[in-house]
Amino acid sequence: MTVDNKLPSPETELAARIVRLKKEKGAVILAHYYTLPEVQRIADFTGDSLALSQQAARTDARIILFAGVHFMAETAKILSPDKKVLLPEPAAGCSLADSCRAEDFAEFLKSYPGHTVVSYVNTSVGVKALTDICCTSSNAVDVIRSLPSDAKIVFAPDRNLGNYIRGVTGRDMVVWDGACGVHEEFSLEKILELKKKYPEAKVLAHPECKKTVLLAADYIGSTAALLRFASTDPADTFIVVTEAGILYQMRKENPGKTFIPAPPEDASCGCNNCAFMKMVTLDKIYRALLDESPEVVLDEEIRRKAEGSIRRMLEIGK
Ligand code: 13P
Ligand code: SF4
DSSP states (O other), X not given: OOOOTTSOHHHHHHHHHHHHHHHHHTEEEEEETTSOHHHHHHOSEEEOHHHHHHHHHHOOOSEEEEESOHHHHHHHHHHOTTSEXXXXXXXXXXXXXXXXXXXXXXXXXXXXXXXXXXXXXXXXXXXXXXXXXXXXXXXXXXXXXXXXXXXXXXXXXXXXXXXXXXHHHOOOEEEOOBOOTTGGGBOHHHHHHHHHHOTTOEXXXXXXXXXXXXXXXXXXXXXXXXXXXXXXXXXXXXXXXSOTTHHHHHHHHOTTSEEXXXXXXXXXXXXXXXXXXXXXXXXXXXXXXXXXXXXXXXXXXXXXXHHHHHHHHHHHXX
């Protein structure tokens, strides 16, 4: 891989050290689209949560360094228990995963015997262990449609994604009342203001956004699907209603197009940036590779229970 020499020199130097060190250590760096641009630039593979979990399942590297949030690194460890999985910043959590604690979910499920439990990958290993099949925003509709048409379904933890896929599939679904602190903050009003200014712009939204926001979208999809749409659609201006980190890839892949990040309801809060994703810095990546720590460690019994739910999802693919 090459290191971008347009970076300021201390960053270029650090990036070059990381690239050397990961080769020496036999490590692969997987990064989510929401991470910092300089982090995405040094990654071996950048993707959405589905692609990253597929990559984690197939890599033969000795070490997986996950530039992303906790549940993503945990998913990699669930799939590759014999590999060392490093999470450079263990405090990089996820407000959505935190909105559904395993003990509360176990209690909740007692009210729904005979239901098939579908969980978004944005969950802890404990919630995955209570799940029949996982999904991501890329394949949620396919996962739901893979179930018998009369199946009774519990979906967790995102109410916006859950309500959206219930609308698309028309299936009988009970939805856990959780949400992502970033996607909840987008407002229809702000998007309509932008639409007045840029009437030709297409609105791209992640399904974790509220229903009012999704109603204003020209296209709804996972981060990878939004990127594909932006590259293939003939429009040249897009209002992007998801975490702002994705703009780096959108602009890189489409230098002639204009991408406008949708502001959150309170524009001063900066909360169209996921604070957890932005905790993963080049410094922390370098240290984690050097020390081969912090490492994701899971209880083997819970890991095994959780593995089935992710493997079932991967069999469906996309
Ligand atoms: P993707 O499935 O699109 O990667 O989204 C993950 C995520 O955390 C969205 O907030
Ligand atoms: Fe979690 Fe939301 Fe951040 Fe995605 S954007 S990692 S759902 S807090």
